[in-house]
Amino acid sequence: MKKFFTAIIFLLSLMNVSEASDELDAAEIRLACAICSMGAYSDDESYFMRSMLNERNWTIEKISQKNNRAEAKAYLVSKGNVKILAVAGTESLKDVEVNFRVGRVHLHDNTTLGKNEKATADKIFVHRGFRDYADVVLSDGLAERLKASLEKNPNETLYLTGHSLGGAVATIAAIRLSDSGVDKTRLKVISFGAPAIGSHALAKNYADKIDLTRVVMKGDIIKKSLRALGYVHFGETLEYQQSVTSDHMAHKMAVYLDCVLRDYFSAGGTLRYEEKNKVNTPIYAAPILIIEDSFHESDEQLILNALDDMLKNNFGKMTFADVQSVEIEDKNSVDAGFDEFITTAKNRGCKYILIRVLSAKKIRDAPLGDKFVTLEEIILDTNGIPLSMQTSGASTDELTIFEAALATQENLIDSTRNFFTGR
Numbered sequence: 001m002k003k004f005f006t007a008i009i010f011l012l013s014l015m016n017v018s019e020a021s022d023e024l025d026a027a028e029i030r031l032a033c034a035i036c037s038m039g040a041y042s043d044d045e046s047y048f049m050r051s052m053l054n055e056r057n058w059t060i061e062k063i064s065q066k067n068n069r070a071e072a073k074a075y076l077v078s079k080g081n082v083k084i085l086a087v088a089g090t091e092s093l094k095d096v097e098v099n100f101r102v103g104r105v106h107l108h109d110n111t112t113l114g115k116n117e118k119a120t121a122d123k124i125f126v127h128r129g130f131r132d133y134a135d136v137v138l139s140d141g142l143a144e145r146l147k148a149s150l151e152k153n154p155n156e157t158l159y160l161t162g163h164s165l166g167g168a169v170a171t172i173a174a175i176r177l178s179d180s181g182v183d184k185t186r187l188k189v190i191s192f193g194a195p196a197i198g199s200h201a202l203a204k205n206y207a208d209k210i211d212l213t214r215v216v217m218k219g220d221i222i223k224k225s226l227r228a229l230g231y232v233h234f235g236e237t238l239e240y241q242q243s244v245t246s247d248h249m250a251h252k253m254a255v256y257l258d259c260v261l262r263d264y265f266s267a268g269g270t271l272r273y274e275e276k277n278k279v280n281t282p283i284y285a286a287p288i289l290i291i292e293d294s295f296h297e298s299d300e301q302l303i304l305n306a307l308d309d310m311l312k313n314n315f316g317k318m319t320f321a322d323v324q325s326v327e328i329e330d331k332n333s334v335d336a337g338f339d340e341f342i343t344t345a346k347n348r349g350c351k352y353i354l355i356r357v358l359s360a361k362k363i364r365d366a367p368l369g370d371k372f373v374t375l376e377e378i379i380l381d382t383n384g385i386p387l388s389m390q391t392s393g394a395s396t397d398e399l400t401i402f403e404a405a406l407a408t409q410e411n412l413i414d415s416t417r418n419f420f421t422g423r
Contacts, residue, residue: 027260027267030215030238033161033190034260036086038253040075040166065139069132072139074166081155083146087137087162087169089253103128104229107175107202124205126172126198127231133165134172143176150186158182160189163253164222167191171212171235178209187211189235192256193220196231203234213238217259219250245296246400247368258400265302271309278316281420283352284345285311285318288325291359295401300325303405307356307375310409314417319348331357338384346382352420353380358408360401370397375408377416388419 063074063085073088104125150156158177160170174189189212212235216223219242223233240259242248248255288304295303304324311318321344338355345353357376362369372395379388392411394404 024264024267024269027264027269029159029188030190030213031260031264031269033084033086033159034192034215034253034257036075036077036084037089037161037163037166037192038257040073040086040088040162041253042073042088063137063142065136067136070129070136072133072136074137074162076142081153082157082159083149084159084161085137085146085170085173087133087160087166087173089162089164089166104199105131107131107198108179124199124202126202127168127195127226130165130168130172130197133169134176137169138173138176143173143180147177147180147182150182156186158187160187161191162194163192163256164194164251167194167214168197170194171197171210174210174212175206178206184209184211189213190215192253193217193222193251195222196226196233198231200230200232203232207234210235212236215240215256215260217242217250217255222251243298243400243402245299247370247396248400254399254403258402261402262302265305271306271313273313278314279417279420280316281352281423282350283315283318283354283420284341284348284350285320286341286344286353286355287321287323289355289357290325290327291331291357291361292327292329294358294360295405299401299405303358303402306402306406307358307409310406310413311354314413315420318354319345319350331359338380342380342382342384351382352387353382354378354416355380358405360405363395363397366397368397370395371401371404372396373401373404373408375405375412377412379416379419390415 058077058079061076061078063072063076065072075086077084077086105128107124107126146158150158160174161167162170168191170191171189171194174187177187178184187210189210191212192215194214214223214233214235215238217240240256240263242250242255242259243262246255246258285308288307290300308320308324321341338353341353341355345351355378357378358374360371360373363372372393374391374393376391377389378386380386390412392408394407394411396404399407
């Protein structure tokens with residue numbers, strides 16, 4: 001899963017905007033925030049996200065603050081006029097405690113609201129645990145540094161983002177910065193599956209002060225989890241419906257990222273980018289051979305386009321077949337069209353043939369019907385002699401089917417590049 005970020009992290013290298021000006025820009029910003037929100041968790045993906053961002057000249061600062069109220073984890077990602085503060089969601093027992101610290105407390109002090117007491121107009125109450133976490137995130141001078149940076153750079157925009165707990169905390173952190181004098185146009189929040197943070201009075205007071213986009217999933221119960229306590233949402237709501245091929249819980253960040261990716265493509269986005277160090281060996285990319293019944297029709301074309309784009313990013317003289325894919329019965333019929341591929345490669349002046357075999361099979365005994373996506377690459381010369389064969393796989397237990405397919409291709413990119421550069 002960790003290599004999955006390679007496939008999409010380049011989008012962050014394209015960002016050089018202070019605000020979303022049209023549908024594609026807005027979709028790209030959401031995707032950048034979704035990547036950072038998923039990467040803010042403390043696992044391999046987080047490490048890989050940082051390494052890929054560093055390679056693309058983004059600076060990464062780890063925010064790690066701890067006291068008896070919360071163990072705050074976040075990353076401040078910066079490049080040019082864009083800063084993204086991504087707050088981690090629930091991971092540790094301390095985070096669980098924060099989520100269940102549901103007492104209603106005043107936004108600016110420790111005044112608590114009694115069980116049967118209603119919030120008055122001048123008492124803006126929030127979730128105690130979320131407020132505690134936000135205070136810890138912004139402690140040790142971080143709030144002052146963020147504000148000073150915005151004041152110094154008039155074209156800079158700060159995006160605050162996070163999933164679940166992280167999204168709630170990001171919203172309160174934005175309120176804190178707004179109260180300190182940061183202008184609404186310089187401060188934007190994009191949350192994913194975040195619960196409500198406070199009372200009607202808070203929502204009424206900050207609805208026009210905070211540029212908040214709440215990305216929510218149909219069927220995600222977390223977004224409604226605190227309504228019984230009188231907490232309400234505010235801001236713009238963007239609701240997604242997860243893919244029909246996804247069996248994950250609606251609240252899972254991988255599901256949000258999948259939907260944001262699809263939304264980005266629908267808005268005209270692509271995985272193409274300008275790689276400076278492309279391999280310029282003449283290669284013929286045969287049609288992708290797909291084992292029948294592997295993918296739902298709603299996923300297949302999206303996957304095929306993405307896989308081809310990822311190759312185009314790395315290989316400057318790759319010639320693609322006129323037909324993008326061919327369905328085959330099983331792996332036993334893989335070599336049926338090799339002679340045709342070899343002839344076409346010769347006619348187009350290519351030295352090598354790249355053949356990809358893509359499949360997705362259900363994992364035996366997997367309780368949710370998870371699949372294992374496999375991509376096999378075979379490289380031939382124009383005499384039909386096999387020179388290389390490699391295989392990559394990814395499970396849908398943590399990823400969606402689309403994300404898993406991207407991961408399989410990306411896992412092979414480096415070794416494929418090395419094969420051709422070494423010849």
